[in-house]
Amino acid sequence: KNGSRFGPWWTIKIVxxxxxxxxxxxxxxxxxYPEGFxxxxxxxxxxxxxxxxxxxxxxxxxxxxxYRKLAPHDALEDEKDYKTLVHTIEPSRLAAIxxxxxxxxxxxxxxxAGLKEEQARVYFEVYGKNQITPPQKExxxxxxxxxxxxxxFNILLWMCVLAMVVLLVAFDxxxxxxxxxxxxxxxxxxSTERELExxxxxxxxxPILLSVIIVGTAMLQWYTEMLAEDxxxxxQKMQGDKPVPTVRMASSGQRIDQGIDSVNLVPGDVVFLExxxxxxxxxxxxxxxxxxxxxxxxxxxxxxxEPRVAATEKPTQPPAEARNLAxxxxxxxxxxxxxxxxxxxxxxFLGKIAQSIKTSYVxxxxxxxxxxxxxxxxxxxxxxxxVSLCVKIFxxxxxxxxxxxxxxxxxxxxxxxxxxxxxxxxxxxxAEMVKRQVLVRKIDAVETLGCVS
Numbered sequence: 001k002n003g004s005r006f007g008p009w010w011t012i013k014i015v016x017x018x019x020x021x022x023x024x025x026x027x028x029x030x031x032x033y034p035e036g037f038x039x040x041x042x043x044x045x046x047x048x049x050x051x052x053x054x055x056x057x058x059x060x061x062x063x064x065x066x067y068r069k070l071a072p073h074d075a076l077e078d079e080k081d082y083k084t085l086v087h088t089i090e091p092s093r094l095a096a097i098x099x100x101x102x103x104x105x106x107x108x109x110x111x112x113a114g115l116k117e118e119q120a121r122v123y124f125e126v127y128g129k130n131q132i133t134p135p136q137k138e139x140x141x142x143x144x145x146x147x148x149x150x151x152x153f154n155i156l157l158w159m160c161v162l163a164m165v166v167l168l169v170a171f172d173x174x175x176x177x178x179x180x181x182x183x184x185x186x187x188x189x190x191s192t193e194r195e196l197e198x199x200x201x202x203x204x205x206x207p208i209l210l211s212v213i214i215v216g217t218a219m220l221q222w223y224t225e226m227l228a229e230d231x232x233x234x235x236q237k238m239q240g241d242k243p244v245p246t247v248r249m250a251s252s253g254q255r256i257d258q259g260i261d262s263v264n265l266v267p268g269d270v271v272f273l274e275x276x277x278x279x280x281x282x283x284x285x286x287x288x289x290x291x292x293x294x295x296x297x298x299x300x301x302x303x304x305x306e307p308r309v310a311a312t313e314k315p316t317q318p319p320a321e322a323r324n325l326a327x328x329x330x331x332x333x334x335x336x337x338x339x340x341x342x343x344x345x346x347x348x349f350l351g352k353i354a355q356s357i358k359t360s361y362v363x364x365x366x367x368x369x370x371x372x373x374x375x376x377x378x379x380x381x382x383x384x385x386x387v388s389l390c391v392k393i394f395x396x397x398x399x400x401x402x403x404x405x406x407x408x409x410x411x412x413x414x415x416x417x418x419x420x421x422x423x424x425x426x427x428x429x430x431a432e433m434v435k436r437q438v439l440v441r442k443i444d445a446v447e448t449l450g451c452v453s
Contacts, residue, residue, distance in 0.1 A: 024338045036197035082352045086342045087313040098268030106287035114247040114270040123266035130344035148218040152425035217420045245272040274336035282348040285424040292335030366447040385410035
């Protein structure tokens with residue numbers, strides 16, 4: 001404002017990008033130091049840390065601006081679909097976008113190539129680890145409670161249990177029970193009367209037995225799914241990724257060949273793949289041997305191997321069908337290649353699929369059929385209950401008898417044995433799938449798999 005360095009305050013221009021704005025703020029922080037940014041090393045510790053943070057923000061914004069050049073113009077910041085133009089860009093321009101270096105032949109076997117170590121550290125701060133964000137795991141005890149007390153059919157059965165308990169409490173007559181006990185020992189009491197009295201005492205058994213069936217069925221399903229999840233986690237821990245052969249450069253420009261864990265890869269890294277390797281990230285092929293093939297069945301379900309080439313694709317070619325791209329999670333079947341990483345973690349093709357699975361839930365065929373069946377049974381039960389109530393009203397029965405007969409007529413339509421029957425049947429099918437080396441995380445999926453032609 002005093003005009004000592006920046007001039008009068010009204011001469012300050014509006015910057016066009018956030019990067020320039022942060023640069024301008026950094027300049028303001030060191031105002032009063034004629035050497036500008038060159039004097040940061042001599043600043044006090046607090047001011048030096050602020051300036052370093054500002055520099056990192058500027059570099060991060062510049063990286064993001066360059067990375068946006070790989071996406072179509074209509075792509076959004078939080079785009080859920082996989083959109084990229086990396087397969088249509090020449091390697092020389094890719095090197096400029098990622099600030100990396102390739103050899104003229106694309107093999108990068110000799111001479112300096114890849115990112116500088118300082119660049120890789122900044123890129124890692126911006127993009128984070130090369131791993132897909134795992135879904136939030138539900139607490140196992142909360143999962144058991146959810147299986148026990150939720151679901152259309154479970155709710156219907158619990159309503160029956162609650163109604164039976166309410167009827168027993170509301171119409172329980174202690175004097176009548178004492179009179180019944182005295183009569184039960186009388187010698188003149190016939191067998192028919194004794195059976196009726198015993199049937200009345202058995203009413204308490206029905207809600208208890210039904211509750212045991214519901215809880216036991218939920219525990220069987222919960223136990224089966226927990227075993228499958230534990231087995232899958234154990235296998236994932238056993239499948240540790242081996243270090244990926246990568247080339248980077250020192251600050252002096254000297255070539256550094258090293259093996260880097262796949263989680264530490266960043267866009268711009270130059271990696272080497274050979275037959276049998278798992279592709280550690282979404283990569284663009286710079287060079288490959290003739291006849292190179294990859295297995296994309298993990299993404300597309302297509303069992304036939306697909307060829308890969310290093311040639312640049314046409315702009316009209318979709319990235320999922322580009323032959324110069326290899327995707328995270330797929331496997332190299334034949335040949336070897338030199339590639340540049342262009343997407344990591346949640347930005348990969350597999351990461352986009354994982355995000356879409358998290359945000360959308362599709363009911364299985366079995367869930368749809370059971371829900372339809374429960375709605376149908378509920379309508380029938382209500383109709384039967386209303387008809388029974390009308391009959392008792394016509395007979396001018398007492399209020400207690402009217403409610404009891406109506407409730408019994410309504411609840412008798414509910415098939416209490418359906419839930420354990422379906423669950424146990426799916427458990428047998430899941431056990432059969434284990435013999436075929438298939439783990440089923442949700443037993444409902446067994447029935448859906450049976451619908452596949």
